[in-house]
Amino acid sequence: MLPYAFSAMTMKSVGKAALQMVKEVRQQLQENPGIITGDTLPNYERCVAISTVASLREMFLPGAMVILTPILVGIVFGPKAVAGLLPGILVSGVQMAISSSNTGGAWDNAKKYIEAGYLQVNGVVKRKGSDEHRAAVIGDTVGDPLKDTSGPSLNILIKLSAILSLVFGEFFAKLGFLVCALRENNSPQEC
Secondary structure (H helix, E strand, O other): OHHHHHHHHHHHHHHHHHHHHHHHHHHHHHHOOHHHHOOOOOOHHHHHHHHHHHHHHHOHHHHHHHHHHHHHHHHHHOHHHHHHHHHHHHHHHHHHHHHHHHHHHHHHHHHHHHHOOOEEEOOEEEOOOOHHHHHHHHHHHHHHHHHHHHHHHHHHHHHHHHHHHHHOHHHHHHHOHHHHHHOOOOOOOOO
């Protein structure tokens, strides 16, 4: 479940950041109509600042989830639970990453295919402005964050979960609270 929740968070973060950017661009165009005619330059610094702040702020929760999940599972349930968590993250994360990258690329290519004039429906060439193109643009709007954000970031989820689990493995073996409480022989060496 972790890769799916992580992907959902990253997709939502991209949407929030994009909305902030759209609001900024609209505001700049209203405040300075010379931007449209090319007489004045837009305020690029504000756009870069929005992108930078949003990327750092919006990745805090997914990053915390990646770091804290193996640690909490290890502390509460012990190393065997972490050993079960990691294959789940690996298998579903790899599948999700491949699917995200391929799906996002397919939606992007579908839009380009229509824009190039290759799509024919009942002998009629469909181009920009057609219903098919509008649908492809919507698909590309979802596809870009999939192939550019969620897919590649799942690699970090997989690696960081595994590394943290290895680094804290001995600690989990000594401190698994629930595991120690359920054992019959609660000697400190075994907990």
